[in-house]
Amino acid sequence: MKWIHYTAPGAAASSYGVLEDDRVRAVNGSPFGGHDFTGAVHRLADVRIEVPLLPRTFYAAGLNYVRHIKEYAERSGQTLAIPEKADIGYRAVNALVPHEAAVVIPSNAKQVEYEGELVVVIGQKARHLSEADALSCVLGYTIGNDVSERLWQASDRTFWRAKNSDTFKPMGPWIETDFDLDAARTTVRVNGAGGPTDILARVFAQDIGTALGQSAIVENKPGANGNIATEYVQRAAPDGYTLVVNTISHNVNPLLQPERVKYDPVKDFTPVSMVAVLPQLIVVAGDSPYKTLGDLVKKAQSGPSAVSYGTAGVGGSAHLAAALLE
Secondary structure, three states: OEEEEEEOOOOOOOEEEEEEOOEEEEEEEOOOOOEEEEEEEEEHHHOEEOOOOOOOOEEEEEOOOHHHHHHHHHHHOOOOOOOOOOEEEEEOHHHEEOOOOOOOOOOOOOOEEOOEEEEEEEOOOOOOOOOOOHHHHEEEEEEEEOOEEHHHHHHOOOOOOOOOOOOOEEEEEEEEOOOOOOOOOOOOOOOOOOOHHHHHHHHHHHHHHHHHOOOOOOOOOOOHHHHHHHHHHHHOOOOOOOOOOOOOHHHHHHHHOOOOOOOOOOOOOOOOOOOOOOOOOOOOOOOOOOOOHHHHHHHHOOOOOOOOOOOOOOOOHHHHHHHHHO
């Protein structure tokens, strides 16, 4: 069963319902107590999905992914220390936002990273449970994103802003009660995932897998204009098994951000092949008076503030092309 917390069109308050295919069956009550169906049915596309629940307290189990611990130790230069058990901490409800809500990065944040999480929803009071009975109080599961500002996490004495800034805890879209933990796999896609570089890497990986007779896994690491992925590969063993598919940003980032970028594009990497050549496009609003590039250039030449533009990322090929056009 899929329990969804939603607001129906024109409703003054949110309520719970049961999601069946693309329809939401309204209920009186909630999954945490008695409930009955009202007979009302809404299209999923017509409702606003809310955070599955607003708990009085919710906990986070940290340092329980060995691979993540190793990666953090390599990046920070710290000694690798794998704990015997997970560290349990708290998160603040002000940070919760629903499915597809925007994560707003504070203006003074420098290193914001994501962590896909499986969220366990407790359905009843429990205490002193044995290991065998530990899951008996679980209602179901949903998905969360433990967004973190790593520099604040390292400098502050608590996680009050590094983990709990507004919008830093997306959760949803619903609670799944019939869930196979052993068969589940959590996938995180953030902004760049699904973009041209990601798509090309996946096509390329299929060809590599076919040629070598083994799996080639694409691990998307978007963020910091490609720096996160590039530095990850820089730290990997130089055995030819870990590659990075990147854009011109690979060479430009060290020039634009020398104080933050920790790699040398020439000394630290060996080029293998060009994968693709992509066009650059200039688009304007459908009702814009500019019908040709000449129209746009003429307007831009009329004054320093006559035209403004936006590009996807600092130092990317689109940004550089627009700067050259200036």
